[in-house]
Amino acid sequence: xxxxQNIDIRRNLLEQMLxxxxxxxxxxxxxxxxxxxxxxxxxxxxxxxxxxxxxxxVITDSIFLDILExxxxxIFSNNNLEIKDILETYYNAQYPYVxxxxxxxxxxxxxxxxxxxxxxxxxxxxxxLFYYYTTNGDPTISDxxxxxxxxxxxxxxxxxxxxxxxxxxxEWGIQNxxxxxxxxxxxxxxxxELAEYLNVQVxxxxxxxxxxxxxxxxxxxxxxxxxxxxxxxxxxFKILDKYKITVSPLHLYCTKKNLKKIIQDNFEMLCNGMxxxxxxxxxxxxxxxxxxxxxxxxxxxxxxxxxLNKLASSIYFELLSKLYYDSIExxxxxxxxxxxxxxxxxxxxxxxxxxxKEVISEKSEYTNKLNEENFSLKQKVNSQMKVExxxxxxxxxxxxxxxxxxxxxxxSLKQKVxxxEKYIELLESKDVIEEExxxxxxxxxxxKLLFIGGMNEMVDRIKPIFPNSIFVSxxxxxxxxxxxxxxxxxxxxxxxxxxxxxxVARENNIKVVYCNNNNDKMVLGEIYRQxxxxx
Numbered sequence: 001x002x003x004x005q006n007i008d009i010r011r012n013l014l015e016q017m018l019x020x021x022x023x024x025x026x027x028x029x030x031x032x033x034x035x036x037x038x039x040x041x042x043x044x045x046x047x048x049x050x051x052x053x054x055x056x057x058v059i060t061d062s063i064f065l066d067i068l069e070x071x072x073x074x075i076f077s078n079n080n081l082e083i084k085d086i087l088e089t090y091y092n093a094q095y096p097y098v099x100x101x102x103x104x105x106x107x108x109x110x111x112x113x114x115x116x117x118x119x120x121x122x123x124x125x126x127x128x129l130f131y132y133y134t135t136n137g138d139p140t141i142s143d144x145x146x147x148x149x150x151x152x153x154x155x156x157x158x159x160x161x162x163x164x165x166x167x168x169x170x171e172w173g174i175q176n177x178x179x180x181x182x183x184x185x186x187x188x189x190x191x192x193e194l195a196e197y198l199n200v201q202v203x204x205x206x207x208x209x210x211x212x213x214x215x216x217x218x219x220x221x222x223x224x225x226x227x228x229x230x231x232x233x234x235x236x237f238k239i240l241d242k243y244k245i246t247v248s249p250l251h252l253y254c255t256k257k258n259l260k261k262i263i264q265d266n267f268e269m270l271c272n273g274m275x276x277x278x279x280x281x282x283x284x285x286x287x288x289x290x291x292x293x294x295x296x297x298x299x300x301x302x303x304x305x306x307x308l309n310k311l312a313s314s315i316y317f318e319l320l321s322k323l324y325y326d327s328i329e330x331x332x333x334x335x336x337x338x339x340x341x342x343x344x345x346x347x348x349x350x351x352x353x354x355x356x357k358e359v360i361s362e363k364s365e366y367t368n369k370l371n372e373e374n375f376s377l378k379q380k381v382n383s384q385m386k387v388e389x390x391x392x393x394x395x396x397x398x399x400x401x402x403x404x405x406x407x408x409x410x411x412s413l414k415q416k417v418x419x420x421e422k423y424i425e426l427l428e429s430k431d432v433i434e435e436e437x438x439x440x441x442x443x444x445x446x447x448k449l450l451f452i453g454g455m456n457e458m459v460d461r462i463k464p465i466f467p468n469s470i471f472v473s474x475x476x477x478x479x480x481x482x483x484x485x486x487x488x489x490x491x492x493x494x495x496x497x498x499x500x501x502x503x504v505a506r507e508n509n510i511k512v513v514y515c516n517n518n519n520d521k522m523v524l525g526e527i528y529r530q531x532x533x534x535x
Contacts, residue, residue, distance in 0.1 A: 453493025
């Protein structure tokens with residue numbers, strides 16, 4: 001096997017390994033690669049995607065596939081040894097006995113595989129691939145599971161009849177006739193036939209089609225029926241509903257001017273397709289015999305209803321394709337691993353809240369049970385107030401203590417759930433562009449405040465303004481309770497800090513100011529508003 005084949009095989013093996021990470025939704029290695037390849041601005045990811053767009057059912061996977069592609073090019077095209085070392089270090093940490101086995105087996109394939117007996121099948125496969133990747137082995141083609149990645153254009157859903165017609169136009173040479181007056185006359189006659197079928201004037205056809213597609217002519221916004229159309233379509237466009245893409249991109253494409261052009265373009269292509277179909281079905285005509293006078297002589301719109309359905313569908317596909325492309329571009333531009341990590345943290349906290357609520361429910365049931373037993377015993381005591389009933393009285397006292405303790409625990413858990421729900425609400429709240437508040441620095445700079453969290457750069461800039469204040473970045477710092485207010489940045493602090501100082505504020509009746517902004521003026525304005533303006 002020559003060296004080129006070996007490189008191709010090793011590239012496929014590494015690709016398989018990283019694909020397994022995507023399939024298992026283990027994105028740790030991709031987070032490392034994202035940082036080491038300096039992809040923070042996402043420009044290189046966008047370029048990679050535009051160069052080789054993918055037909056993916058999940059936009060997130062498309063991001064990771066592009067990180068994978070950049071990684072492979074760095075290692076096998078640019079010979080980036082640093083990235084190769086990072087991958088080897090990562091997989092060594094994942095499977096620590098790989099190195100030991102490689103050393104022990106000294107490159108012997110059979111001995112190495114025998115040493116892995118008893119391990120899970122998936123792990124054996126991972127180690128097998130890693131063994132060949134790191135030791136320059138020569139596996140046969142049968143050793144490599146086939147990887148099928150479908151590369152398609154961004155407008156993967158924009159197929160239907162329109163794309164096929166474009167191909168036929170090239171074959172029959174109709175595109176060369178488009179500027180000819182006879183061809184324009186042919187299109188004009190088709191419009192007249194369609195207008196007669198719709199019982200409208202020719203210039204009203206576009207308005208009828210817009211109404212057919214349920215698109216508002218003034219605002220350019222489609223109603224729910226448009227999205228029901230999305231839901232029933234197979235393939236990539238289901239992603240629009242999954243990611244709740246808003247109707248705002250339709251303002252860009254569904255203006256009266258743009259819609260008119262889209263309708264005209266698709267009308268012309270479908271008419272040309274009808275022309276080709278009619279002439280080719282006559283058999284006595286071929287593309288070599290196609291002349292301009294035949295265009296007028298033979299073709300009529302025999303089924304306007306079918307033509308209208310095809311036209312509406314082709315316009316839908318074009319709009320959906322543009323929306324799909326916009327959704328991908330929006331996701332790429334705003335992608336960051338910090339957001340994914342934050343979403344995972346919120347999900348974990350929501351799971352914790354769910355468990356706490358289950359505990360509260362169980363304790364509530366236990367409390368109710370104690371209340372019932374207590375009531376029963378009290379009834380018994382009231383009916384038999386004798387010396388021999390004293391054990392019942394003691395048992396009642398015990399039950400009342402247990403009930404009081406259960407109520408205290410219940411209240412504590414409810415408070416914890418309330419704090420967590422408040423924290424999640426603050427994390428999920430979107431940044432709002434507020435009107436700048438006119439404030440006076442001297443009204444707030446002398447006050448003793450307690451700042452919790454915040455971006456380091458912003459904190460460094462406002463520290464000199466508050467010489468009497470305290471700035472906290474971790475929960476290990478002890479703080480006196482004689483502060484005027486606590487200023488929190490929930491999006492830039494861990495949840496332990498949040499819960500700790502919420503408890504301090506509640507215990508000492510201290511005002512809490514929430515800031516989710518990195519703009520100095522906005523932060524100072526919010527502090528001034530909460531402390532000076534709001535009494």
